[in-house]
Amino acid sequence: MLTITPEAKEMIEGREKTVFLDMPVAIRGCCFDLQERPVVRFGTPGKKGDFVQKVIDGITVFVPDVITELELTITVSSFFGRKKLFVEGWRYI
DSSP states (O other): OEEEOHHHHHHHHHHOSEEEEEOOOOEEOSSOEEOOOOEEEESOOSOGGGEEEEEETTEEEEEEGGGTTSOEEEEEEEETTEEEEEEESOOOO
């Protein structure tokens, strides 16, 4: 289940009401597999067929169909005063 913090909701509503989680490429090695955390982007994904559309607190979110059941939270992270949306709760898989 995906949730959105109040601070993230405010940031999304200030720009537009649609975001999507963009999955980075999986790194596959001989001894390990690594999938980095999804990146939150404003707008809609290019290939909507790979995503599930959800409405959470009035925000439209496109989530990759491979992670729809994970417990994740969209929150805001700040670095030197620059704020960005961030996925919390990701476990490297």
